[in-house]
Amino acid sequence: MDFHCHLDLYSGAKAVSEEAGRRNEFTWLVTTTPRAYEATSKVLGHVPRVLITPGLHPELVESRAGELPQLLKQMERATAVGEVGMDGSHRFKSSMPTQRQVFDAVVSHSRELGGRVLSIHSRGAVREVLLNLLKYPGFGTAVLHWFSGSAAEMEAAYKMGCWFSIGPAVFASAAGRALAAKLPRDRVVPESDGPFAKENGVPVQPWSMGRTAQLLAPRWDCTEHEALETLNANGQRLLRAMGWTS
Template identity: 25%
Template sequence: MSKKIVDAHIHLDMYKPDERFGILRDMEANDVDALIAVSNHLASAQETIRLAHADNRVKPAFGFHPEQPLPTDEEVGDLLAMIERDSDRVVAVGEVGLPYYLRREGEMTSREREAYVHVLEAFIRNAAELNKPVALHAIYDDAPEVIDLLEKHSLSKAHFHWFKGDSKTMQRMMRNGYFISVTPDILYEAETRELVRQFPLDKIMVETDGPWPFEGPFKGKMTHPHMIHRSAREIAVLKGIPDEDVYHRLYDNTIHFYGI
């Protein structure tokens, strides 16, 4: 049985050109079928669509990553227009969400946070109108508020990438049929391992979030989609399911969720 994988969340545009070239060159050799390439902002989305036009294994998503200063109304408008204009090629709205780490690291007024919520809601509304999945940065105490917005706009195609949160939120996500994805930190992070034990396999995907670096066996190494093979095998161990069955499920989950 094939052990093909899809990287469900990677910032391909953030790699150096030679690193990106190597990743794309070696995809077939590493049994990597596709990359869900999310964007951080307008310039990122423009580069990501360029990469997608050059290589159809790159599946682009447009959004505004919340862990940065607020975008202008013009930038949000341009991103939303790009999503609509390229809707036949764009597989998702993302990465979008709320600024958990930015909020924790410094002062953020309630008015400023509300502005982030307003931006997020604009993207969620857009995804719902276009029937596109949404790739989310929504962790810990931000996650319930994001779920509120998803429910408000009846958007069920939600992917909480690298999710972290409490059991109550996790149960709510499962009831709503949302997906999660886990990174290679499953090999050494207790929180990620417990998440995988509890979440149903038919709602799990695997990702790198590259070029974000990892520790443990990956310390000092460039984050590469081939690391997902280690993640898949570890999920099999944690679930007590044969490797082949886990590979098949993870692959199908991602292909069907993103419609690729």
């Protein structure tokens, strides 16, 4: 399983997607803009066990905010949405006012639609993301992709019912390894975030769940098999929340 992957952006995307369809029980293909969602759905919509969802990446909001109405319309026929969120890092701080407006509109509309599962980018903006989610009870389910907040923010997110998706690239830094060890084991699901996420300079592949379990095991003080079983059980629970049927 892979709960956050940019299948459409790999080199040889069609072949990688078809391989993911063969290997994985489920792959969540998050898109970065509404236009990308439409194009990707046409090209890769036939691949089995791949869920393609509409999104508007916070890094692109400054130039693509005009596509927000299209995203809100796409959400009406989607059970899940992603990639959305906010990015408070230095490079994207100037667009934070627009990011807030876009993310607020997405979460608000998610509640209006009866709830959606959201794959959320929150780098440097976890507090703002959580405060926004709290404004709209009934928005659905939040999956915080590649979470990098503080232990206190992790605890707050957990109490709110958030999930956490992580992949092999998280373990490249000491901070990432320390944070992975503290993640609540009943809410962690695997992701690759490929092709952006890399391990040893190579894009992480969508079928990296086993590698994630291997890296998690020593941090969770369990066997690799136990870590894999936990990821699989968590994934099955989240899939039920998404209403997923392959």
